[in-house]
Amino acid sequence: MKFITMKIPPFVYTLYQFLLVGGLMMIVSMGFEALRYELDNTLIALLYLIPVGLITAFWGFGPGITSAMTAFIAFNYFFMLPHYALAVHYPADIVILTVFLIVAVVISQLVGRMKASLLAANTREQEALQLYELSIALTGVHNEHDVVQILAKEAQAVLQAEHVKLNITGTESFSFHFPDRYVPSRPAELTLPIQTARNFLGEILLWKVASTIPSMEKRLLQTFASQGALALERARLAQSEAQAQVLKESDHLKSVLLSSVSHELRTPLFTIKAASSSLRGDDVVWDSHERVELIEAIDDEADHLNMLVGNLLDMSRIESGSLQPRREWNVLSEIVGSVAARMRYSMNGHTLEVNVPDTFPLVPVDYVQMEQVFTNLVSNGLKYAPVNTAICICANIEDDMLHVQVSNQGTQVPSEHLERIFDKFYRAAATERVTGIGLGLSICRGIIEAHGGRIWAENLLDGLAFKFTLPLSWDGTLSPQIPMDIETE
C-alpha cells in the first residue's frame, strides 16, 4: 500500500479506494448471500459490521463511511424483502436498517478517529525524533559555520528538499548551500527567518518540487530554524567569550612587557645619561683615554637600545601577523656569510665556524628575515657561552628539507625548559648578568614558522644547539634551474 500512497495523487487515490471498498463489500455481500437461508437478517447485519470496522481500521474514516453506506445498500438489496430491490416491506426491517446504518457510521467514525490520531501521534513522534537528532547534532558546536552546515544538511534530509540555502547576517555575513553550490533558478518555495527573541540572525531558503508544502513540513522547518537560531546565538556568545579571554591574556602580556621593557630600556639609558652628563660637566677634567671610554659606552649602549627597539618591533609584527616572509630563491651561504661578516666586530673572544656548503640548492626564504634568525641565534650564543669558545653554524639537506644547526658551548638548559626558551620574555634562570628582554628566540620561532619550518633546542655534550628545518620547495617546486653561460677566451 505504501507504494501506492506514494505514487498516486489524492483525488485518484480516493476514487480508487472508493471503487476498491465498493468491490470488497460486493464480494462480502455475495458470501453473505450464500448464508441467507441459514442466518437471520439481524445476524447478517451484525456480520456486516465486521468488514466495515476492518476497512475503517485499515484505511481510515473516508473508506469506512463508504463501506458503511455500501453495506447499508447491499443489506437492503440482498437481504430485505423484497429481495434484489431497494425497498422494504416490513416496518420492523426499517428499524433494523436504521439501527444498522447508525451503528455502522458510528463505528467507522470512532475507528477512523482513532486511526487519524494514531497517525498524528506517529507524525509527531517522527518530528520529535528529527528535532532531537538536530539538537544532538548541534550540541557542543561552537562555530557558526558548523552550525549552519548541520542545519542545512538536516533540513535537506528531513524535508527531502532539492536545495537548501542559509543566509547568515551579522558581523561576518555569509551564505551556505546544500547539497551543492548550484541554486535552482526559480525563487525558493519556502523562506523562513532564523531569529531569536532578540536578534534576526538570517534566513533559511528551501527549494522543493511540490505544488504546496504541507503545513506540517513548514512547522518542522520553523522549529528547525528556531533551533538553529539558538545554536547560532550560542556559537556567537562562545566566540565573544573566547575573544574576551584573548584580550585578557594580551592585556596581561602587555603589562609583563611594559615592566620588562621599561627596566631593560632604562639600563642603557642610564649609562648614556651618566656618560654624557659627565662629559658635559666642567667640575672634572677628563683625560683623552677616559673621554674615549665614556664615548664608547654611549655608542655601545645606543646600539643596544636600537637592538631592543628592533626586537620589540619584530615581535609586535609577529604578534599582529603582519610578518609575511617575502620569499625569493636565495643562496644560504650568502645569508650566513653576511651575518658572519656583520657580527665579526661583536665577537669579542668567541669564534664563529661556518659550515654551509655553497653547492646547496637555492632556498625559498626571505633574505632579511633569515639574516635576523641567524643573528639572533648567534647573539644568543655570544651572551650565554663563555669567551674563547666556538659558535658553529652548519647545514645539511635531508628529505627535501633544509636542516640548520647553530650551536654554542654555553650552559645547558634543563630539558623541561628547552621548549619554553622560545616563549616571549622567557629567560633561563641565573642569568642576571645577561641583558635582553627574552624576545630573540621567539622572533626566530615566529620567522621560521612563517616559513613553514620548525625550530627547537637540544642539549649537546658540551653546550646547546638550536636546530631548525625549512622546506626546500616553494609552492610545490624545487630550486629552479638557472641558465648559465660559459667563459669565453
Place this chain on the structure above:
Amino acid sequence: MTSMLHILVIDDEPQVQRAMHTILAKRGYKVTTASDGEEGLALAATSEPDIIILDLGLPDMDGVEVCARLREWTQCPIIVLSVRDSERDKVAAFEKGADDYLTKPFGIEEMLARIGVALRHSTSRQSGMPNKLIRAGALTIDLTWHLVKREGREVKLTPTEYKLLAYLAANEGRVHTHQNILTQVWGQEGMDHPEYLRVYMRQLRKKLEADPENPQYIITESGIGYRFISDE
C-alpha cells in the same frame, strides 16, 4: 675656501636637524634644514644644494613622493634616511631616483662616506668623464678592454659575470637594487628571476673574493641590493 659644499637636510625631527647641522657644519659644509616635504622642495629649488639628505618619514607627504618630485628637475644626489624594516620604501625611493640610503640610527662616519661617494658621482657625471679603470684592493677592472685582473693575473669571467661586475664597478660605491641590476644585466627577462642574480653573485664572488663568505668588493645590502666598494 671659494665655495662651501651645500647640503639640504629634510627631516621633521628638530633634534635630528640640530645634530646634523652641528656635525656637518663642523666638517665645513653649508647646511640648510627643512622640516617637511613642501619646505624641502621649495628650498631645493631656491638654494641649489649640492646634495640632499631626505628622511622618508615626513609629516606632510611621502618621502618617496618628494624624491620623485625632485627628480623631475634636478640631478642633485639624494640620500634617503629611513628606519629598519622599511626595505620596500627604500627600494621605492631608489626607483624614484634616490642615490643612496642610510638606516637610522647610523654612525656619522657612515653618513660622511655616503656623502663623499654621492658627491664624487655627481662630479664625474657633470664632467662626463666616467672612470674607465677601477681599482679595488687586489682587483683592477678595465672597462675599456673588458679586462679583470686579480693580483696582476687575469680572471676569466663569463659574459654575464663580466656584465654584472662591470655594471656594479662602473657605479662603484653606490647601491643598486636587485631589480635595477636584473634589468641591466638580464633585460626584461631578469625582472622575475632574482635567483639569477643570487647565483651569479655567488660565482662572481668565488672568482674575485679571497673569502667569498666575507666579501670585500661586492657588499650585500640586505633586502635592497648590492654595492661595489673601490679604493677611491
